[in-house]
Amino acid sequence: MQPITEHTGRCVALRRSDVDTDQIIPAEFCKRLTKTGYEDTLFAGWRKDPGFVLNDPAHAGATVLVAGHNFGTGSSREHAVWALRDWGFRAVIASSFGDIFLRNAWKNGLLAVRLPEDVVADLADRADAASGPSSPSTWSPARCVETACGRPFRSTTAPGGCCSTVWTTSA
C-alpha cells in the first residue's frame, strides 16, 4: 500500500449520487484472483458511453474524483477500491460514502474525503471549469477534512496518523 500523507492533483467531477460499487466495477470483473490490474474495469459499463466524463481527454491524469453523496454504496467488493486506485485515483471526495467502501478505501490508501454537500458542489464546479481547453486555472482549496480512518475526525492531523496529515488540491 502506498501511504498517502499529502496529495496534489487534478479533480474530475462525477455528477452522480448513490454511485454503487456495481457501477465502479461490474461483478463480472470480480472473478479475478489478483489485487491489482483493475484499471481496465473502472466504471466499465458507463465508460462504454463516449460522453462519460472519464472518457474526456481533458480529464486524463486526474487523480481526485469528486462525486455525489453515498459514493460506494452497495456490495462489499474491495475490487471497487482496487479499480479506482489502479486507474490512478488517489482520493475520492463526496459528502457521504458507503460504510464498507470507506473501510476498503482506508485499507488500500485511497483517501476518502467527506466534505459538506455545498463544498463538494463547489469543487465539482471548479473541476469542470479547470478542465476546459483554454482555462488552465489554478486553485488550491486547502481543506480541513474528515477522512475514513476507521473513525472520522475533523483535523488536519490524523490522531494515530493512519491517513492524511495535510490535504491540498490544485488544478
Place this chain on the structure above:
Amino acid sequence: MATGYTLAEKVWQSHVVHEAENEPDLLYVDLHLVHEASSPQAFDGLRSAGRRVRRPELTLAVEDHNVPTDTTVITDLMGRHQVETLRRNCAEQGIEIFPLGDSRQGIVHVVGPERGFVQPGMTVICGDSHTSTHGAFGALAFGVGTSDVEHVLATQTLALARPKTMAVEFTGEPSPDVTAKDLILALIAHIGANGAHGHVIEYRGPAVRRLSMEGRMTMCNMSVEAGARAGMIAPDDTTFAYLADRPHSPRGADWDTAVEFWRSMCTDPGAVFDRIVTIDVSALTPFVTWGTNPGQAVPLTGAVPDPSSVSDGAERASAERALSYMDLVPGTSMRDIAVDTVFIGSCTNGRLEDLREAAAVLAGRRVAPNVRMLVVPGSMEVRRAAEEQGLHRVFLAAGAQWRLSGCSMCMGMNADRLPGSERVASTSNRNYEGRQGPQARTHLVSPAVAAATAVAGHLAAPADLPGRESDAADH
C-alpha cells in the same frame, strides 16, 4: 441518561478484546463465513505473510456467487478457477466447505442459519455486504471487504469503530398481504438508500415479532440497502424454535443454558438509541421499486413518480437518470409495467417460506406467455424441503424453471444474467444499473408479487389476479 444497553451494545461489548482511546475496538469474531468471490486475495495475503487461519473451526466456506444453477459443471473458466481456488485454500487451511454438488451447498446467508451456525449474541463476519442477514438472530453481523477477510482469517478479530444505534419501530398491524420485503422496502423508501448510514438498526414492534425467521432474515438482509452497518432483531421463541435441532445448534443441557443466555440478548428498557425512526405499517400495501437504487420505491398501487416534484437537486437528477435507464415515463401506473423475466431467489428471498408464498400464488395458474420465470432455491436444503412439499411441481406446472441453488440472477456474476435491456421483477436486493445483466432493468418485489407478476405479465399483486383454472372448474 441510559440505564441499560441496546442489543447491539450488549453483543458488541461482550466481544471487545482490546479497547483504547482514539482507537477502534478490537472485536472477537464468533463465526466467519467465506465464499469464493471475496476470499482468494485474502488467502494469498495470508500465505505471503507466512500465516495460517487462526480458527479454521470457526470458519465456514460455501460456493455460491459463481455457480451455475442449471448444472453442477462450471463452464466459465474464470468462475471455475475462483471456485477451485477456494477449494484449494480450504483444503490447505482445514476449513469446512460446502462445495457445488454437496447437499449442504447454497447461498452463504441461507446456509449459515439453516445449519444452525448462526446463533443469538454472536458476532458474524463475511466478505459480503448482505451479511447483515444474520442479525435476524440477534447476532451482530458485518459485511466486509477482502482486506478485512484476511484480517479475520489471520486473527479471528476485527478492528471496528463503535457504530451508532438506531431503532426502527414498526407500529400498527400490517394487512395480511404485506410481507417482510414490503416492510423493508417501505422503510428504505422512507429513510433513503443511505438513511441509516453509520448505524446498526434494531427492528422492533409487534409487526416484527410476528415475522417468521425467514421474514426477519429478509428484513435484516436489506439493512445494508438503507446504508446501515448492520440490522438486528432481538431473539425470541420464534428464534429458538427455528434453532432447535439444527445440526450446529446446542443440545441437551447446553441448549437450556444457551436459551437462557439468548433471552438476555435484548435491549434493556432504559437503553437509549442514537436515533429512532417510527413507521406506521397499518396502511401499508405491497411495495415495488421503480428506480435504480432500493430507496426508489412506491406502493404497487402507485405510479412512477415525476422527478420534477422532487425538491432536492441531487435526488431529482438521480430520479431523472433512473427513469431514463429504466425507460419509464412519470405517471405510469406501476401495474402497467410489463416484465420479460421473473426471478425468485437470492439471500433476500430464496428460503422455503418465500417459495411457499410464491407457490401459493402460482398453484393452478400459468406463467404468462413471453415471460420467463426462474425459481432458484437459496440452498440445496431449501430445494430438498421444497420438493418434499411438492412446491417444485407447482412451479414446473406453471411453466417456471426449477433450478439448483446459488446467487444466480441476483448479481450478474454467473451464467444467470439478463440479455439486453430486459425488464425483471426480482425478489433480490439490488436494482442497480446492470446488476442483473449489463442493461437489465430491475424491479424489486416480494415473492408473492413476483409470482403474481409472472402470471399477469406485468407488475401485479396476488389480489389483482383473476380466479384460477381450478376455481373455474369447480363451478
